[in-house]
Amino acid sequence: MMLLRLAVLNLTRSLRRTVLSMSSVILGVAVVIIGQGVIAGFEDNAIRAAVDGMTGHVQIRARDYPTEGLAHPVDTLATVDGPLAAWLDANTQAWTTRTLFVGEVVNAGDAMPVRAIAIDPARDSEVFPRGSWKIDGTEPVSAQDGVLLSTGVAGLLDLKPGATVVVQANTTSGAKNALEVPVSGVFSAGTPMLDRFGIVLTQDLARQILQSDERISHVSTRLADRGDTEAFAARLAERIPEDREIVTWIEECAPVLAFQAVRQAALNLVVLALMGMSATGIANTVLMAAYERVREIGTLRAMGMTRPGVIQLFVLEGALLGAVGGLLGAALGSAIVLWYEGQGIELPLVMATGHLPVSNVLYLRSSFAVTALSAVFGLVTAMVASFYPAVIASRPAPAEAVRA
Amino acid sequence: MSVLCDIKDVKKVYGSGPAAVQALRGVNLTIDEGEFTVISGPSGSGKSTLLNLVGCLDVCDEGVMTLLGHDVKKLSPKGLAQLRAERIGFIFQSFNLIPVLTARENVELALQLAGDTKGDRVKRASEALDRVGLGDYLHRRPNQLSGGQQQRVAVARALVKEPALVVADEPTANLDSNTGAAVLDLMRDMNKQLGITFLFSTHDPLIMVRARRILLLRDGQIEDDEIKTRSDLTREVERKAVQEMLHNLADY
Ligand SMILES: Nc1ncnc2c1ncn2[C@@H]1O[C@H](COP(=O)(O)OP(=O)(O)O)[C@@H](O)[C@H]1O
Ligand SMILES: [Mg+2]
Numbered sequence: 229m230m231l232l233r234l235a236v237l238n239l240t241r242s243l244r245r246t247v248l249s250m251s252s253v254i255l256g257v258a259v260v261i262i263g264q265g266v267i268a269g270f271e272d273n274a275i276r277a278a279v280d281g282m283t284g285h286v287q288i289r290a291r292d293y294p295t296e297g298l299a300h301p302v303d304t305l306a307t308v309d310g311p312l313a314a315w316l317d318a319n320t321q322a323w324t325t326r327t328l329f330v331g332e333v334v335n336a337g338d339a340m341p342v343r344a345i346a347i348d349p350a351r352d353s354e355v356f357p358r359g360s361w362k363i364d365g366t367e368p369v370s371a372q373d374g375v376l377l378s379t380g381v382a383g384l385l386d387l388k389p390g391a392t393v394v395v396q397a398n399t400t401s402g403a404k405n406a407l408e409v410p411v412s413g414v415f416s417a418g419t420p421m422l423d424r425f426g427i428v429l430t431q432d433l434a435r436q437i438l439q440s441d442e443r444i445s446h447v448s449t450r451l452a453d454r455g456d457t458e459a460f461a462a463r464l465a466e467r468i469p470e471d472r473e474i475v476t477w478i479e480e481c482a483p484v485l486a487f488q489a490v491r492q493a494a495l496n497l498v499v500l501a502l503m504g505m506s507a508t509g510i511a512n513t514v515l516m517a518a519y520e521r522v523r524e525i526g527t528l529r530a531m532g533m534t535r536p537g538v539i540q541l542f543v544l545e546g547a548l549l550g551a552v553g554g555l556l557g558a559a560l561g562s563a564i565v566l567w568y569e570g571q572g573i574e575l576p577l578v579m580a581t582g583h584l585p586v587s588n589v590l591y592l593r594s595s596f597a598v599t600a601l602s603a604v605f606g607l608v609t610a611m612v613a614s615f616y617p618a619v620i621a622s623r624p625a626p627a628e629a630v631r632a
Numbered sequence: 633m634s635v636l637c638d639i640k641d642v643k644k645v646y647g648s649g650p651a652a653v654q655a656l657r658g659v660n661l662t663i664d665e666g667e668f669t670v671i672s673g674p675s676g677s678g679k680s681t682l683l684n685l686v687g688c689l690d691v692c693d694e695g696v697m698t699l700l701g702h703d704v705k706k707l708s709p710k711g712l713a714q715l716r717a718e719r720i721g722f723i724f725q726s727f728n729l730i731p732v733l734t735a736r737e738n739v740e741l742a743l744q745l746a747g748d749t750k751g752d753r754v755k756r757a758s759e760a761l762d763r764v765g766l767g768d769y770l771h772r773r774p775n776q777l778s779g780g781q782q783q784r785v786a787v788a789r790a791l792v793k794e795p796a797l798v799v800a801d802e803p804t805a806n807l808d809s810n811t812g813a814a815v816l817d818l819m820r821d822m823n824k825q826l827g828i829t830f831l832f833s834t835h836d837p838l839i840m841v842r843a844r845r846i847l848l849l850r851d852g853q854i855e856d857d858e859i860k861t862r863s864d865l866t867r868e869v870e871r872k873a874v875q876e877m878l879h880n881l882a883d884y
Contacts, residue, residue, distance in 0.1 A: 230737070230740065230741055230744045231744075233733075233737070234730070234732065234733065234741075237732035237733065238732060240732070241731075241732060523726075523728060524728070524730060524731075526728075527722075527724070527728040527730070528730075528745070529689075529713070530687070530689055530716060530722045531716065531717060531722065531741070531742055531745045531789075532713050532714065532716045532717020532718070532745040532746060533713065533717075533745055534709070534710055534713045535709065537713075625689075625690065626689045626690070626716075627684040627689040627690040630684075630689065630722075630724060630728070630801075631680070
C-alpha cells in the first residue's frame with residue numbers, strides 16, 4: 229500500500245512530464261478505439277448498403293448475371309412459380325420481386341442512362357427498408373404515378389416532382405420502347421449505387437416498357453436473422469431452376485469487406501507508431517525519474533528494498549501512468565465513437581463508384597471489447613516501456629547510491 | 633557482552649589497474665553489542681568505506697566480516713537486503729528522507745520494508761517520532777522541516793524497527809554545531825535506553841568526544857582505538873567545552 233502511495237506521489241513530482249507522457253497514452257488508446265470504430269462502421273455501412281439497397285439477405289437472379297458496370301440484361305427474365313412462392317412465404321420474413329433494367333431518361337433535349345428498379349409497391353419496403361430514404365414527392369404505387377428519380381438523375385436533368393419525362397429502354401425482344409411518364413418524386417437512399425443513376429418505378433409500368441408480362445429479374449428475401457443467410461441459401465439453392473443462381477449479401481459485400489483488411493492493416497500500423505511514441509515517452513519519463521532519484525533509490529536499498537523491489541516500484545509508476553492514460557483514452561475514444569455512432573459522418577463521395585455497396589453516411593460502431601482491450605493495451609505498453617528504465621534505476625549499488 | 637561485529641584483515645579496493653584506490657588496507661575490529669562508537673579520521677581515510685561494510689551496503693574484497701552471526705560474504709544480495717531491512721538502521725549525512733512522504737510515512741516505510749507485522753505501524757511510527765521530539769510534526773514533509781528536525785526523523789526511521797545496529801555516516805556534518813550536538817545526544821539516549829549499538833563517523837572533535845570509543849582511521853588502517861572510561865569522557869568534554877568557549881570568544 230505504501231509502495232502504491234509512493235508511486236502515485238512520485239508521479240506528481242514532475243507533473244508536467246507525467247501529463248505529457250500520459251497524453252501520449254491517452255491519444256494512442258483513443259486513436260485505436262476511434263480507428264476500430266471507423267473500420268467496424270465501414271463494415272456495417274457496406275452490409276447495410278448491400279442488404280438494404282440492392283440484394284436483401286439472399287437474392288435469386290439469372291445465372292452469370294453481370295456484376296460490372298451498368299448492365300442489367302432483360303433477355304433472361306423469369307416468373308416465380310407457385311411452389312417456390314409458397315416456400316418463400318413459409319421460410320422468409322419477407323420477400324419481393326424486382327426487375328432491373330438499363331434505360332434512358334430524357335428531358336427535352338437531355339438524356340442520361342439510368343438503372344431502373346421496378347418494384348412491387350406492396351412488398352418492396354418489407355425487404356428493403358426505407359428508413360434512410362429521403363423522398364421529395366411520393367413513391368409510385370401504380371403505373372400512373374410514373375417514376376421516382378434519384379437525386380443524381382433529377383439533378384443532372386434538372387427535374388422536379390410533377391415534371392414529365394420520357395423513359396426509354398429495350399423491350400425483352402430487343403425493340404426500342406419509350407413512354408412519357410410523370411415524375412412522382414425525387415429520392416435519396418444514402419447509397420451512391422442508387423442515388424447516382426437510380427430510378428424507381430412499379431412492376432406494372434416496367435411491364436409496359438419492357439413488354440415483359442409476369443417475368444421479373446430478381447427475387448430478394450429478408451430473413452428474421454441475418455446469421456441464417458448461408459443455411460437458408462443452401463436450402464433455397466435446391467428449389468430454383470437451372471438457369472437461376474443465388475447471391476447472398478455476404479458475397480455481394482466481399483469486395484468491400486476485402487478492403488477492410490487493408491484498412492485494418494493501415495490502422496495497425498498507425499497504432500504501432502503511436503504506441504511506439506507513447507512507449508518512448510513513458511520510457512523517457514521513467515528513465516529521467518531514475519536518474520534524478522539515484523540517492524533516494526540508494527536510501528530505499530539501504531533500508532532493505534531489493535533490486536526487484538526497486539524495479540517493481542518504477543514499473544508500478546509506469547503502470548499507473550498507463551492505467552490512468554488508458555482509462556482517459558478509453559473514455560475519450562469511446563465518447564467520440566458513441567457520438568458519431570448516433571450522429572453519423574457524411575462521407576465525401578470518393579467511395580461512390582456507383583456499383584460498390586456503400587452508404588454515404590458512415591455510422592461508427594462502438595464495441596465494449598475494443599474499448600476495454602485498448603485500455604489494457606495502453607497499460608501493458610506502459611508497463612513494458614517502463615521495465616528497462618526500471619532495471620537501470622535498480623542498477624547502482626546501494627553504497628554508491630547513498631553517496632551520490 | 634557479546635560480539636556484534638567482527639572484522640578480520642578486511643581490505644577494500646575501488647576500481648582496478650593504475651586507477652585503483654586502496655580504501656581499506658587490512659582492518660581488524662571487534663564491536664560489541666551496545667557500543668556507542670565513532671570512527672574518526674581525515675577525509676579519504678576510509679571511514680565511509682568501513683561504515684558501508686559494517687552496514688552491509690557493500691562487501692569487502694578480502695578478509696572476513698561476521699555480523700550478527702552471519703558471515704557477510706556468504707550472504708546473497710537478497711540476504712544482505714533482508715539483514716539491512718530487519719537489523720540495521722541508517723542515518724545519513726544529508727538525511728535522505730523520501731521527499732514526497734510525510735515524517736510519519738517516512739518512518740512507517742522502514743517498518744514496511746522490514747516486513748514488520750507486529751501491530752499498528754502507524755501508531756508505532758508516531759510513537760517513534762514522539763520519542764525524538766517530533767510528535768507535533770507527523771504530517772510535515774521533509775521540506776517543511778529544519779535540518780535538525782529532518783535528522784531527528786531519520787533517527788526515528790532508523791530506530792523504529794528496533795534494529796541491532798545503527799550506522800551513521802557523518803550524521804551531523806550538515807547541521808550547525810548546537811543542532812548536531814542535540815542530534816548526537818538523542819542518539820546516545822537511544823543507545824542507553826534501547827541498548828542499540830551505534831557506529832558513526834565524524835571529523836568534528838566536539839562530536840567525537842561524545843562517543844565512548846573512538847577509532848582513528850588513517851590511510852585505510854586503524855591507527856588508534858581508544859575506549860574511554862567515564863572520567864576520561866567528562867574531562868574531555870570539559871576540555872573541549874572550554875576550548876570552544878575560547879574559540880567563540882575569539883570570534884567576537
Ligand atoms: N566508489 C568509489 N570509487 C573510487 N574510489 C572511492 C570510492 N569511494 C571511496 N573512494 C576512495 O576511497 C578512499 C576512502 O574513501 P572514504 O571511505 O569515502 O573516506 P572518508 O569517508 O573517510 O572520507 C578515498 O581515497 C576515496 O577517494
Ligand atoms: Mg565519508
